[in-house]
Amino acid sequence: MATENQNPKREENYAIKALNLTKKFEALIAVDNISFNISKGEIVGILGPNGAGKTTTIRLLTGIFKLEGKASIEIFNEDITKNLSRYKINFGIVPEVSNAFSDFTVWQNLKFSGGVYGFPKEKIEKRSKELLEQFGLIEKIHSKTKALSKGLKQRLNFCLALLHEPSILILDEPTSGLDPISVKLMRDRILQLKKEGKTILITTHDMQEAQTICDRILIMNRGKIIADESPDTIRERFKSTSTIRFKISGILSNDQKASLMDTFESIKKIKEYYSISSYDVLKDISTLFNYSKAKNVEISDFKVEETSLEEVFIHLIKEDSSSMGGLEK
Ligand SMILES: Nc1ncnc2c1ncn2[C@@H]1O[C@H](COP(=O)(O)OP(=O)(O)O)[C@@H](O)[C@H]1O
Ligand SMILES: [Mg+2]
Incomplete structure (x- = not known):
């Protein structure tokens, strides 16, 4: 043709x-x-x-x-x-x-x-x-x-x-x-x-x-x-930074806490919420629920937040501003 x-x-x-x-x-x-x-x-x-x-x-x-x-x-x-x-x-x-x-x-x-x-x-x-x-x-x-x-x-x-x-x-x-x-x-x-x-x-x-x-x-x-x-x-481009957020019922024992920290290096606690930056959401959710079962920890208020454009935007602006023209063609 x-x-x-x-x-x-x-x-x-x-x-x-x-x-x-x-x-x-x-x-x-x-x-x-x-x-x-x-x-x-x-x-x-x-x-x-x-x-x-x-x-x-x-x-x-x-x-x-x-x-x-x-x-x-x-x-x-x-x-x-x-x-x-x-x-x-x-x-x-x-x-x-x-x-x-x-x-x-x-x-x-x-x-x-x-x-x-x-x-x-x-x-x-x-x-x-x-x-x-x-x-x-x-x-x-x-x-x-x-x-x-x-x-x-x-x-x-x-x-x-x-x-x-x-x-x-x-x-x-x-x-x-x-x-x-x-x-x-x-x-x-x-x-x-x-x-x-x-x-x-x-x-x-x-x-x-x-x-x-x-x-x-x-x-x-x-x-x-x-x-x-x-x-x-x-x-x-920034998918790697999805966030898994959840609460834990009750107070963690030292063993439960140590195990959680070992399982998720990136874990952070802000007020009553734990958050994990996730590169592979499915894998991390599964790991989290395995941990919950194995350590008898009850997870509540669970949610996954996709990286918002807002985070990407702030990231790009920061990167550009700190490069002082490094992204110029
Ligand atoms: N008429 C003007 N005279 C002098 N500086 C200006 C004028 N208009 C805009 N600027 C400057 O140019 C830059 C871009 O402004 P602007 O295009 O209004 O930005 P934005 O709409 O993205 O907020 C700013 O630093 C602003 O202060
Ligand atoms: Mg304007």
Whole structure:
């Protein structure tokens, strides 16, 4: 059979292709020559501590900061850096700092934004109402934006970002500091938007969020990308550190204690819980229950905790920070 055309360009079905992004603020290199791709329909998270360079990356990507040097950005295989209006059409942006007018009502903000895109009045009204319904904001339609709670304001920011039906959403810490109900609503909406085929780039410092909604995670620290993998792959690399946690009923005799320490070198006790770092969970569980039987020790409250992405994240950040650039390419 004839092989497919192997021109690598054909394989590139990227929504975003960013090359050599760099941003300096005087002596500080906030974004340090990073490159990444985002495929169509993917949700990619940029995860990093405060000051890592996430917002600066977004500002470079969305045309707020000028590209310098060798930097380039392609959106759907088109170099749009010379045509700033193309950003506006492709991107729906929920920025770190809202650009809604606080003295406007919810409705006035939507009408104003729709006007900026040049939409006819009926279209703006229809689309705005749909969005307000989806985001549970319809009762607030005539409320002043400044009177909205943080969670409701963020819902409005989503509506404003989605008004022109952009194919790419850029969300800068969209759930940061929100109440749990708004967080849940935002995450559900983000997953729904992915289902509808949107490409989504989201920054967060919340590992749980990255783990639950992202297909891929770029971990950023000190302006660099130090990992670019799926949440599962990142966790897999650190699987060795699953933790077995349990309690023991009653007080251990010296013999029972000594035997436990001999059996599990890594065992630790924090308050009433014992914990074992495990490289092989099944084997260690079996050893633990053999010990329990042989030494007549009753085990309770037993649980196995998989390495969370949070632990991996902290580990990677520590490793990178202590290497002082040792991971640089
Ligand atoms: N406008 C600016 N002027 C000077 N320094 C800035 C500016 N914006 C960001 N920085 C610095 O750049 C670094 C990265 O910031 P930022 O991209 O906001 O990080 P993040 O969004 O990951 O918290 C930080 O050290 C921050 O203080
Ligand atoms: Mg930020």
